[in-house]
Amino acid sequence: MQFKHSIIALGLITALSGCVLEGDDGEQGAAGPIGQQGPAGEQGISGEDGKGLPRELNIEVVGRFATGVYGKSAAEIVQFHQTSASAFAINAASNQIEVISLADIPTVSVGSPLSDESLSSVAFTFPQSVNVANDQGTETELSLGEANSIAIFEDMLAIAVAGSEKTAIGAVLFYQLDALGEGTFVKAVAAGALPDMLTFTPDGSKVLVANEGEPDTDYNLDPEGSISVVSITDSVPADLAMTINMTSDMTFSSDLLDAEDFDTDSERRQLLSTAGVKFAGPVGTTVAQDLEPEYIAVAADSQKAFVSLQDNNAIGIIDLEDMTIEVKALGFKDWADYDIDFTNKDEVPAFRRLPGVYGMYQPDSIAAYEWNGATFIVSANEGDSRDWDAFTEEVRVKDIIDPDELNMQLSVSLQSLYDETGANDGLGRLKVTSVLGDADNDGIYEALYAYGARSFSIWDQNINLVYDSGDEFEKIAAAVLGNDFNSAHTENKGDNRSDDKGGEPEAIDVGEIEGRTYAFIGQERSGDLFVYDVTNPFQATFVSHYNNRDFSLDFELDDDLANPCDPAEGMDCEHIADAGDLGPESIKFVAAEDSPNGNPLLLIGNEVSGTVTVYQVTEAD
Numbered sequence: 001m002q003f004k005h006s007i008i009a010l011g012l013i014t015a016l017s018g019c020v021l022e023g024d025d026g027e028q029g030a031a032g033p034i035g036q037q038g039p040a041g042e043q044g045i046s047g048e049d050g051k052g053l054p055r056e057l058n059i060e061v062v063g064r065f066a067t068g069v070y071g072k073s074a075a076e077i078v079q080f081h082q083t084s085a086s087a088f089a090i091n092a093a094s095n096q097i098e099v100i101s102l103a104d105i106p107t108v109s110v111g112s113p114l115s116d117e118s119l120s121s122v123a124f125t126f127p128q129s130v131n132v133a134n135d136q137g138t139e140t141e142l143s144l145g146e147a148n149s150i151a152i153f154e155d156m157l158a159i160a161v162a163g164s165e166k167t168a169i170g171a172v173l174f175y176q177l178d179a180l181g182e183g184t185f186v187k188a189v190a191a192g193a194l195p196d197m198l199t200f201t202p203d204g205s206k207v208l209v210a211n212e213g214e215p216d217t218d219y220n221l222d223p224e225g226s227i228s229v230v231s232i233t234d235s236v237p238a239d240l241a242m243t244i245n246m247t248s249d250m251t252f253s254s255d256l257l258d259a260e261d262f263d264t265d266s267e268r269r270q271l272l273s274t275a276g277v278k279f280a281g282p283v284g285t286t287v288a289q290d291l292e293p294e295y296i297a298v299a300a301d302s303q304k305a306f307v308s309l310q311d312n313n314a315i316g317i318i319d320l321e322d323m324t325i326e327v328k329a330l331g332f333k334d335w336a337d338y339d340i341d342f343t344n345k346d347e348v349p350a351f352r353r354l355p356g357v358y359g360m361y362q363p364d365s366i367a368a369y370e371w372n373g374a375t376f377i378v379s380a381n382e383g384d385s386r387d388w389d390a391f392t393e394e395v396r397v398k399d400i401i402d403p404d405e406l407n408m409q410l411s412v413s414l415q416s417l418y419d420e421t422g423a424n425d426g427l428g429r430l431k432v433t434s435v436l437g438d439a440d441n442d443g444i445y446e447a448l449y450a451y452g453a454r455s456f457s458i459w460d461q462n463i464n465l466v467y468d469s470g471d472e473f474e475k476i477a478a479a480v481l482g483n484d485f486n487s488a489h490t491e492n493k494g495d496n497r498s499d500d501k502g503g504e505p506e507a508i509d510v511g512e513i514e515g516r517t518y519a520f521i522g523q524e525r526s527g528d529l530f531v532y533d534v535t536n537p538f539q540a541t542f543v544s545h546y547n548n549r550d551f552s553l554d555f556e557l558d559d560d561l562a563n564p565c566d567p568a569e570g571m572d573c574e575h576i577a578d579a580g581d582l583g584p585e586s587i588k589f590v591a592a593e594d595s596p597n598g599n600p601l602l603l604i605g606n607e608v609s610g611t612v613t614v615y616q617v618t619e620a621d
Contacts, residue, residue, distance in 0.1 A: 060109035304317065
C-alpha cells in the first residue's frame with residue numbers, strides 16, 4: 001500500500017510543479033525569411049520513340065518521264081544537277097541528253113505510277129566532232145559516236161563519248177551548267193577506247209574514266225582497257241588526260257613478289273589467272289586487251305578508286321597518288337550453299353542446290369561508302385560473257401557434252417546431277433563459260449561456272465568479301481511476283497531468265513536516310529528494286545522490294561531490230577506504254593538536303609521502256 005500511495009503522491013507533486021513552473025507566453029518572434037523560389041525551367045524537348053531495325057521504308061513514284069521510244073536505250077544513265085533541280089539522262093536513241101526538271105516534284109505518289117508522264121524534258125545536245133589536244137602540243141579533230149555516261153559535280157557536267165568507231169579513242173566533253181541546266185562548252189579531252197563510264201572524285205579535283213576497250217565483233221581490232229584521269233584546277237579541266245594502263249602501271253601488293261616477278265605480260269597473266277581472274281579471248285590476246293574497265297567508284301578521301309572488271313570477275317584498286325592499279329579476283333559463289341532456279345523450261349519458281357556449280361560475281365555497277373572510317377564497296381553482280389562473232393565463251397551445259405558442240409564430258413558427279421535435274425531441260429539449260437571448269441585439260445569438266453551471282457555484295461577496301469545477299473533476290477521476287485519472277489525485259493514471260501543470269505542485278509547506289517545507310521539495287525531484266533540497310537556492312541539487312549511493272553499485259557519487242565516494235569517481225573507494242581518500267585540501267589540517289597521536295601529521291605533510268613522514274617523514299621510513320 002505504501003508503494004502505491006507513493007506513486008500517487010509523486011504524480012500529484014509533478015502536476016503541481018508544472019503549474020507552478022509554467023511562465024507567461026512570450027511574444028511571437030518575427031517570421032524567418034522565406035527562401036526565394038528559382039525561375040521555372042523551360043519545357044524539355046520530348047524524346048523520340050525508339051525505332052526498330054530494320055526500319056520500314058515507303059517507296060513511292062512521285063514523277064515519271066517517258067520518251068515514247070522503246071528498246072533503243074532512250075533513257076539510260078541518270079545524274080542530278082542540284083542548281084537547276086534537274087535530272088540529266090542519256091538518250092542513246094537520239095544521242096542527246098534529256099534535262100528533266102524536278103523543281104515541282106510532289107511529295108505524294110502520282111495517280112498512275114505505271115503510266116505516269118508528268119515530267120517533261122529539254123534536249124541537251126553536243127557536237128559530232130571536237131578538237132582535242134595531243135602529246136605534240138597541237139590539236140586534232142576527233143569524230144564522235146554515242147554518249148555512254150555522264151557525271152555532274154556542282155555545276156560542271158562531264159560526258160563520256162565514244163569515237164565514231166568504238167575501237168577508236170573517245171573523249172570527255174566538259175560543260176559549265178547554269179541555273180536552268182543549260183550548258184556552256186568548256187573543252188574536250190581525249191580519253192581511251194570506248195570510254196564507258198566516268199565519275200568525279202568527291203573533292204571535284206579529278207574525273208576518272210573507265211575505257212572499256214571492247215574489240216570489234218571480228219576481233220580484227222582489240223584495244224587495251226585503261227583508266228583516264230583528267231585533273232581539274234579552279235574548275236578548268238587539264239588539256240591532256242593521264243592514263244593508268246594495264247601493263248606497266250599494274251602492281252601486286254604481296255611482299256612475296258618483286259617487281260621483276262610481274263614485268264612481262266605472261267607473268268602478269270599467270271599471277272592473275274592463278275588468283276582467279278578470268279581471261280577469255282582468242283589466242284594472243286594480251287592482259288591489257290582482255291581487262292575491260294566497266295564502272296568506277298571513288299573513296300571519300302579521293303585518294304583511291306575502285307573499278308569493276310566485269311568480264312574478268314575482278315575489281316581493280318586504283319591508287320590516285322601513285323597512278324597504279326592492282327587487280328583483285330573476286331572468287332566464286334558456291335551454288336552448293338545457296339538455292340538457285342537454273343532452268344526456264346518449267347516456267348515456275350523452283351529452287352535447289354547444285355554441288356559443283358559456281359557463280360562468277362562479275363559486277364557491273366559499284367558504289368562506295370564509309371563505315372568506321374573504312375571504305376566499303378557494294379556491287380551489283382550481273383554477270384557478262386564474251387560473245388562475239390569471232391569468239392564466244394558462252395555455252396549451255398548441254399552443249400559441253402553435245403558431240404556436235406564441244407563434245408566433252410562432265411565428271412561423274414556433275415553427270416549425275418545433270419541427269420537428276422532433268423538433263424537437257426534441267427541443268428542442261430544453264431549458261432556457263434567454256435574457259436573454266438576443265439582445270440587439267442583432260443576433256444572432263446569437274447566444275448561449271450555460271451555468269452553472275454544473282455545478288456549484291458559488300459567488299460572491304462582490300463576486296464575481301466564482307467557480305468553477299470545469297471539467294472534472297474530470287475526468293476523474294478518469286479514470293480512477291482510468283483511465276484512472273486525472272487522475267488525478261490522485252491516481254492512478260494516469267495522464269496524466262498532463270499537459265500541465264502536470273503533477274504540480272506545491274507544498277508546500284510548508296511545513300512543515307514535518317515542516319516541509316518541503304519543500298520538500292522535494280523535488276524535489269526525483271527525490273528525489281530531491292531533496298532538493303534548496309535549501315536553496318538557486317539550486318540546488312542533486307543528492307544524492301546518494289547517493282548513498277550504490270551505483268552498482266554501482253555507485249556513483245558526485240559532490241560536487236562532496227563525497229564524493236566516492228567509488227568512485220570512479229571513484235572507487238574500496243575500495250576507497252578501501260579506496262580510500266582522495263583530495263584533499269586542506272587540508279588542515282590538524291591539526299592534529302594539536296595532534293596527539290598525535301599525528301600530523299602531515287603532517279604532510275606529504264607533503257608527498254610525509255611523512261612526515267614523518280615521515287616521518293618522515306619521512313620514509314
